[in-house]
Amino acid sequence: MQPDLSALATTLGADHDGYLLDADGTDSTQRYLSGFGAPDPFVTCYTPDGVHLLVSGLEYGRAKKEARAATVSRLSAYDYRDRVGELGRETGRGVVVADFLADHGVESVLVPGRFPLGTADGLREAGVTVEVDEADAVAEIRAVKTPEEIDHVRRAQRANERAMAAAESLLESATVVEGVLHHDGDALTSEAVRREIELTLLEEGCALDETIVACGADAADPHDRGSGPLRADEPIVIDIFPRDTETRYHADMTRTFLKGEPSATLREWFDLTDEARRAALDAVEPGVTGATVHDAVCDVYEDAGLPTLRSDPDAETGFIHSTGHGVGLDVHELPRIAPDGAELEPRNVITIEPGLYDPDVGGVRIEDLVVVTEDGYENLTEYPVELVV
């Protein structure tokens, strides 16, 4: 199923003839518009007539076969090598792209904010109008998934759950020696749990992006990956966001586990965070903004007397991040479930991930992955929410 790009024609309007990308295949917007991936940057121009690619000779054959493109051209057809030799790498590229655009009747383009300045300056020198698309139209289109894309995310999430189960089972079967988790006679470390997750994901056909297995004070920093021996009676945050290597779509899920006895504060934090998760989920439906869903989480925490970035923009403990984000070709994409989050639409795929952090207590985060439906949401996450293993 092809993505519906008609909104892009509307975005172009009367002022622009094309939507231009110059990026390699790791750029998800490039992959989405072109249906193609290559290790080196290549050029894609969307016009209402179709999508046109400009690639190196090395990629030409594969691009003809694989890309969702009306036409594929080669850099050598525009004397790329000579012009880069004469004008320099950046300006030369700009001039070549300008000629390619002229061949498709394009004189004025919109580009994403992260379009490369070198190419843009070269294009402008060659008389092409280049304007940044502040609205990031392709990101908006990507935020609404086709049923096929939702299936891709679902498949990645099944793999994710197997990896989470493998990790939980390691914690569960661990023994505690002097406050430290042990497995097969050795201290069980963040690194060992991460390895188990990675091996499981590999078996499931998923790539190994970063994984968080963070215990105690490490877990109090939402971006700390965690390291060293895992300790009993402390929260262990496990956040896994695999990418299916075939489809390139992601999943995302977090659970917090504890071996031993949680303190009264930790137990309260866990229960509050689960309550916040459920409050946010209850708010999810088309037409509701990401901001409103985020507010549902802040309400729960603030009612319990805990700080949030809403109550104190400089807060360094408490709920110090957004509630969630879209998931697809990128693990972080639109829509935002945050103070500036716009209205949700059916077939948005989003995370709901409230959490609390304090170096003196540790961290607690619970994250589900859901798809917005016509009248609410479907939770793609099939994994229990239990603190103590």
Added chain:
Amino acid sequence: MQPDLSALATTLGADHDGYLLDADGTDSTQRYLSGFGAPDPFVTCYTPDGVHLLVSGLEYGRAKKEARAATVSRLSAYDYRDRVGELGRETGRGVVVADFLADHGVESVLVPGRFPLGTADGLREAGVTVEVDEADAVAEIRAVKTPEEIDHVRRAQRANERAMAAAESLLESATVVEGVLHHDGDALTSEAVRREIELTLLEEGCALDETIVACGADAADPHDRGSGPLRADEPIVIDIFPRDTETRYHADMTRTFLKGEPSATLREWFDLTDEARRAALDAVEPGVTGATVHDAVCDVYEDAGLPTLRSDPDAETGFIHSTGHGVGLDVHELPRIAPDGAELEPRNVITIEPGLYDPDVGGVRIEDLVVVTEDGYENLTEYPVELVV
């Protein structure tokens, strides 16, 4: 050991006060200059006084601890959220970065060619001079490694060799049934060999970037990853380029294997390619250009009557790529061992990878990874060159 950034001060000269980056931690230039990685874009400005970072509140604590920076500032200190709300995401970011630069006395910056246009336009509107550095000064600096960086590459290459050995051993122990390699009763596929490589690399602490295991006609396309059952009497190109997850440095190596009997043509191609490899290595020393090393490979192939891109720029069979490239934080970086390759310097880390391709014959490629020394090179590759397994 810190990289030597003094050449950057020279590049700035009298016309520019700073070298500016706006990229996330997957961008190697960003990681190199800042000594920091984050999942979302952040700003690094090199000035002759030191390196200054501008990051989100979420990354602030970690950046203070980990970055190679004289100062770290927070977006919130510049009212980022309000200004993006008012001016839009791109222009708002540009205005905030302009204020950050002003605080460091910076009015004119050089940026890499792939610097984001949105930020650049915002900066220019705010009166900051933004010019593309056509010479890509940081890439030039990155091309000369410190001894510590060379050790990182060496370590990744040891892991690479273990992965190659695991793959070769699978081929060696395979049986041949009706022309197809079998293992444990099943057809042995590209995918299965790739999985074995990935598992080995994972055990070695390396990340799983793409890997090529391409047989027969697949192998005739240098960028085809390969798929399906492996066949006897056909060449199998295995190209592995792992990244050490701790240091983020890469290795790169290719070998071509064959189970069964090579045709006379294949045997000739393999021997020629090994001769081309040795000819290129013989040419490697400081002061010699990448172009000269590349010519050494073309000479061998053309003397044998085979097409190269030097003899025919439109060639689709024969030697249809460059001889090599630098390897470091990126798997493809400077210097180029290609028609436009500049003079080699001591402590360049480069690949030498001649190859021949024809859909009717298959592909042959042999790739070593070497470091340029004061008087020649050291081959970092400790792996035999043998066609038949």
